[in-house]
Amino acid sequence: xxxxxxxxxxSFPENSREAVQNSQLRFNLRKxxxxxxxxxxxxxxxxxxxxxxxxxxxxxxxxxxRNLDRYLIQLEAAVTEAGGTVHWARDAAEANRxxxxxxxxxxxxxxxxxxxxxxQEIELNQALAEHGITAYxxxxxxxxxxxxxxxxxxxxxxxIHRNRSEIRxxxxxxMPHVSADLTDDPPALTEAARLHLRERFLxxxxxxxxxxxxxxxxxxxxxxxxxxxxxxxxxxxxxxxSVVGIEKLLPSWRDLEVFLQLLPRSSTGERMNPYTSxxxxxxEGQEFHLVLLDNGRxxxxxxxxxRQALRCIRCSACLNVCPVYERAGGHAYGSVYPGPIxxxxxxxxxxxxxxxxxxxxxASSLCGACYEACPVAIDIPEVLVDLRAKAPHAAAEKAGMxxxxxxLNDHERLARAQRAATRVRKLVPKRLPGPLSAWxxxxxxxxIPEESFRDWWERNERA
Amino acid sequence: xxxxxxxTCVNDTLFPGTGKAVVSLLRRLGCDVDFPVAQTCCGQMHVxxxxxxxxxxxxxxxxxxxxxxxxxxxxxxxxxxxVREQYPKLARPGSRGAAAIAEVAPRVYELSEFLxxxxxxxxxxxxxxxxxxxxxxxxxxxxxxxGDRPARLLRNVRGLELVPLPGAEECCGFGGxxxxxxxxxxxxxxxxxxxxxxxxxxxxxxxxxxxxLMHIGGTLRRQQTGVRTMHLAEILASTEEAQ
Numbered sequence: 001x002x003x004x005x006x007x008x009x010x011s012f013p014e015n016s017r018e019a020v021q022n023s024q025l026r027f028n029l030r031k032x033x034x035x036x037x038x039x040x041x042x043x044x045x046x047x048x049x050x051x052x053x054x055x056x057x058x059x060x061x062x063x064x065x066r067n068l069d070r071y072l073i074q075l076e077a078a079v080t081e082a083g084g085t086v087h088w089a090r091d092a093a094e095a096n097r098x099x100x101x102x103x104x105x106x107x108x109x110x111x112x113x114x115x116x117x118x119x120q121e122i123e124l125n126q127a128l129a130e131h132g133i134t135a136y137x138x139x140x141x142x143x144x145x146x147x148x149x150x151x152x153x154x155x156x157x158x159x160i161h162r163n164r165s166e167i168r169x170x171x172x173x174x175m176p177h178v179s180a181d182l183t184d185d186p187p188a189l190t191e192a193a194r195l196h197l198r199e200r201f202l203x204x205x206x207x208x209x210x211x212x213x214x215x216x217x218x219x220x221x222x223x224x225x226x227x228x229x230x231x232x233x234x235x236x237x238x239x240x241x242s243v244v245g246i247e248k249l250l251p252s253w254r255d256l257e258v259f260l261q262l263l264p265r266s267s268t269g270e271r272m273n274p275y276t277s278x279x280x281x282x283x284e285g286q287e288f289h290l291v292l293l294d295n296g297r298x299x300x301x302x303x304x305x306x307r308q309a310l311r312c313i314r315c316s317a318c319l320n321v322c323p324v325y326e327r328a329g330g331h332a333y334g335s336v337y338p339g340p341i342x343x344x345x346x347x348x349x350x351x352x353x354x355x356x357x358x359x360x361x362x363a364s365s366l367c368g369a370c371y372e373a374c375p376v377a378i379d380i381p382e383v384l385v386d387l388r389a390k391a392p393h394a395a396a397e398k399a400g401m402x403x404x405x406x407x408l409n410d411h412e413r414l415a416r417a418q419r420a421a422t423r424v425r426k427l428v429p430k431r432l433p434g435p436l437s438a439w440x441x442x443x444x445x446x447x448i449p450e451e452s453f454r455d456w457w458e459r460n461e462r463a
Numbered sequence: 464x465x466x467x468x469x470x471t472c473v474n475d476t477l478f479p480g481t482g483k484a485v486v487s488l489l490r491r492l493g494c495d496v497d498f499p500v501a502q503t504c505c506g507q508m509h510v511x512x513x514x515x516x517x518x519x520x521x522x523x524x525x526x527x528x529x530x531x532x533x534x535x536x537x538x539x540x541x542x543x544x545x546v547r548e549q550y551p552k553l554a555r556p557g558s559r560g561a562a563a564i565a566e567v568a569p570r571v572y573e574l575s576e577f578l579x580x581x582x583x584x585x586x587x588x589x590x591x592x593x594x595x596x597x598x599x600x601x602x603x604x605x606x607x608x609x610g611d612r613p614a615r616l617l618r619n620v621r622g623l624e625l626v627p628l629p630g631a632e633e634c635c636g637f638g639g640x641x642x643x644x645x646x647x648x649x650x651x652x653x654x655x656x657x658x659x660x661x662x663x664x665x666x667x668x669x670x671x672x673x674x675x676l677m678h679i680g681g682t683l684r685r686q687q688t689g690v691r692t693m694h695l696a697e698i699l700a701s702t703e704e705a706q
Contacts, residue, residue: 013644323634324645327648328648362641364641365601365638365639366638367633368602368605369605369634372605385513401512402517404508405514405520418476438642438646442682443650443653446478446677446680448476451479453474453475454500
């Protein structure tokens, strides 16, 4: 059973301090993100109309979000028509209860899962476990995370923080029937996982999935994946339960065209992902349930600036270009959504009452690389700045910023402050006290000059 | 041409040499320069740290001070990007503030933009016989889209050898209050940046933003690397006589 994100300790700065010191983690992350980053840049560069595609993706998502109520009802009708059952879940507790009841009704105590961030978000595995139901992850990276009793740390590559020798250790420790001479060769590791999973697929009667997209006009759900394990999950079991965030909707089949180009290129740096599975309603002899998850999304939709986060197609391009994610690692964000998108999505979905969630909007240098990489043009820096205005601030900081604002609001006050600084320039210590010590711990301070520019100008030009 | 200088609060207070370099460079190129003394700060620190109200007040002050000038030149990609990119988002659409911003913001130029796009000069007649590498800084790169303007200016400086900086487009880790709020990550980013700078063998690191240079330069000095940091304006203002 993989660990739960709720109640994770520490603010982002605290969590990242440890990550920065972990040289193995830093090395794993740098290597992985730079590899995907380069691949992405090269396949995106192949398309002469990338910016137009990006604009189309943004426009389709914005249109859908503006008319979400209408399209969701259309989706429900289409899914029902095709023999599926639609359930509406306001929050995590409701979604977990619906899924648990559905699994219980089958009489099964084991389910297989194809990677789904929505179920991680609502911590479904833990909820199922409380009712004696074991959920087995089947996405390779998700399986590694689950066996390692670990947290996912990346949207696309949940085990990005692990290297292959660490994975070998986890397999030896947690997979029954794995031979002790297992090497850390990727084909050997994959084969071990394959044998382990095959047995599960053949045994399981219930599967739980997420979806990358839902098409309102046909009621079709779409999953993009690389391993084929997802397809095994989606087709073999007798009951399929899909838990999907309400923002994953697209109006028409035609709209998929744009996203089937945007997503693989942005996420894995591939022109097309190896497996695209689509299903509409239930086939004979099988049961299909769709759980539509809100869990804070309609509140995000109500926020004029923040709502653009709901355009996200979970490609992880922003993570792979983010210099902060690269050093801090995914766990520092304390959520299934790490990196730049996590820094704007998590505090909107969960609120900013915890220290961790309140620190997330500040987990960025606002360098803008995420915005540039985002295939649906989410202006992440804009949302970060907006959330910072809503986040709680420490009293000392508030006082300092107020004083700074007062000084800067009048040029004569500024000039007096500059002259005061000049007078004490020789007395400024090499190491500053309080929160400013964060600067002098690793950097020298600039010397305060003998004269400010404005005083020089006044002396030379006004005379 | 009559040009208003927006020297920025960081330059005014900590790096007056950059302001003086801008004055001498623009005068050499025939501009009539003015420093509106009522200017203070663009408000970026306040807005980006979540103090919108104070930031809006400073933005209002900025638009009042710089109303009516043909061109406002700032030796900072970051502050120019603040005015041009972020100011329009600060005012209510249709309000008086929005109108004032729409009036002033398009006439605010970062130095290299002003030289190349407005004055149409790429060779400013500078002389600087050193090996230099250039860090584009995030707001210059992705906010203003300065592109190769600074490099074109530097390549025309006599004696200067411009060497490419690996991973140039990556953030140095300054990010305003980010450097103090997330010191561990900021320092790690800074350390990676200084390593890349050292790998170039350059004597001087140049950029169009003294705040990023303050962070990178502070790291370079703490590590006793001997590499200097210089603002783009200071290199462009250098002449043979001044050497």
